[in-house]
Amino acid sequence: MEKTNSIIQVKDLTKRYRNLNPVDHVSFEVGKGEIFSLLGPNGAGKTTTMSMLTTVASISQGEARVAGYDLRTDPGEVRGRIGVLPQEVTLDDELKGIENLLFAARLHHVPENVARGQAHELLSLVELEDAANFRVKTYSGGMKRRLQLIAALIHKPEILFLDEPTVGLDIQTRTRIWDYVQSLNEKNGIAVFMTTHYLEEADYLSDRVAIMDHGTIKVSGSPQELKESLHGDILTIQLAEDGVDLSSFLDTLEGVRSVTKIVGGAYRLKLPRVESELPEIITKITSQGLKIKETSFSKPTLDQVFLEVTGRSLRDAEEMNGHSSSGKNRKEAAGGI
Numbered sequence: 439m440e441k442t443n444s445i446i447q448v449k450d451l452t453k454r455y456r457n458l459n460p461v462d463h464v465s466f467e468v469g470k471g472e473i474f475s476l477l478g479p480n481g482a483g484k485t486t487t488m489s490m491l492t493t494v495a496s497i498s499q500g501e502a503r504v505a506g507y508d509l510r511t512d513p514g515e516v517r518g519r520i521g522v523l524p525q526e527v528t529l530d531d532e533l534k535g536i537e538n539l540l541f542a543a544r545l546h547h548v549p550e551n552v553a554r555g556q557a558h559e560l561l562s563l564v565e566l567e568d569a570a571n572f573r574v575k576t577y578s579g580g581m582k583r584r585l586q587l588i589a590a591l592i593h594k595p596e597i598l599f600l601d602e603p604t605v606g607l608d609i610q611t612r613t614r615i616w617d618y619v620q621s622l623n624e625k626n627g628i629a630v631f632m633t634t635h636y637l638e639e640a641d642y643l644s645d646r647v648a649i650m651d652h653g654t655i656k657v658s659g660s661p662q663e664l665k666e667s668l669h670g671d672i673l674t675i676q677l678a679e680d681g682v683d684l685s686s687f688l689d690t691l692e693g694v695r696s697v698t699k700i701v702g703g704a705y706r707l708k709l710p711r712v713e714s715e716l717p718e719i720i721t722k723i724t725s726q727g728l729k730i731k732e733t734s735f736s737k738p739t740l741d742q743v744f745l746e747v748t749g750r751s752l753r754d755a756e757e758m759n760g761h762s763s764s765g766k767n768r769k770e771a772a773g774g775i
């Protein structure tokens with residue numbers, strides 16, 4: 439593979455288990471200093487991809503370079519340059535917060551005096567100084583996740599891998615974790631590879647997003663590019679009739695760019711400007727003797743990109759056990775991507 443300015447390069451990466459390919463010829467690059475999110479529902483292959491990139495799982499086929507090193511030939515060099523926050527909690531409950539950090543430092547051969555200084559700085563970053571000397575079994579879920587985040591940073595890695603960093607946490611804790619990740623990225627230039635099934639998390643934090651489903655990457659780009667790729671607004675019309683497929687009829691209506699039939703007699707229409715086209719569409723539908731039960735419309739979101747490329751909503755595709763937020767894209771808020 440060619441050397442580039444990317445900090446992660448992945449080409450045709452594949453994982454095989456017997457008759458299953460949880461990761462199937464996946465290719466992408468992550469630029470230096472970038473926050474990259476792999477977004478997908480349960481079982482999409484996110485953790486398996488991350489396990490290969492962090493040297494935990496072997497690569498069945500394809501190539502990957504992380505921090506300039508080939509994962510197959512130099513896994514040790516890769517390990518020294520990455521910090522990993524796994525999906526599952528891996529802290530020692532019986533140890534104090536600070537002891538967990540020093541343990542993580544030892545695994546990375548960081549001298550104890552250096553590690554202590556670094557640990558206090560990191561504890562203060564995630565507002566855990568006061569809990570440093572408590573056993574981890576007394577911590578809340580959010581405190582554990584914050585401690586685990588900084589345990590991944592104790593050896594000053596160049597790239598931070600986060601597997602579902604905020605799953606199951608309340609919205610305040612999630613937002614705080616986003617802020618820490620954002621500040622690490624902005625102040626220390628650390629690149630971040632993150633997996634998530636929270637659309638708002640990917641939208642809020644990422645420079646670039648890849649949508650993964652069934653082991654393959656369906657689409658990738660900046661959140662803004664992905665949303666713009668939808669070319670228009672989405673109108674959802676729920677008709678009273680469910681038996682007949684009205685897709686072809688709806689497709690002939692003026693201004694309609696595409697029609698997708700979704701469950702329960704509802705149709706998603708893509709239109710340039712829903713406000714101006716809606717009255718005419720309603721007239722045409724009702725003049726056919728059809729009854730409209732409900733209509734709603736929206737401007738493009740990452741959720742709709744997901745629906746567009748996978749044919750179903752991320753929220754339908756999985757059990758959402760977290761909390762929703764109305765997070766505004768930070769890069770948009772800061773004046774565009």
Ligand SMILES: Nc1ncnc2c1ncn2[C@@H]1O[C@H](COP(=O)(O)OP(=O)(O)OP(=O)(O)O)[C@@H](O)[C@H]1O
Binds near residue numbers: 482485
């Ligand atoms: N060691 C393994 N042996 C066999 N199959 C596996 C193994 N690890 C993962 N899989 C399968 O690979 C597929 C992808 O799993 P993976 O954990 O990568 O998904 P994920 O996108 O991280 O999902 P989640 O959002 O639930 O964490 C699943 O069907 C899973 O059952």
Ligand SMILES: [Mg+2]
Binds near residue numbers: 484485486525601
């Ligand atoms: Mg996973």
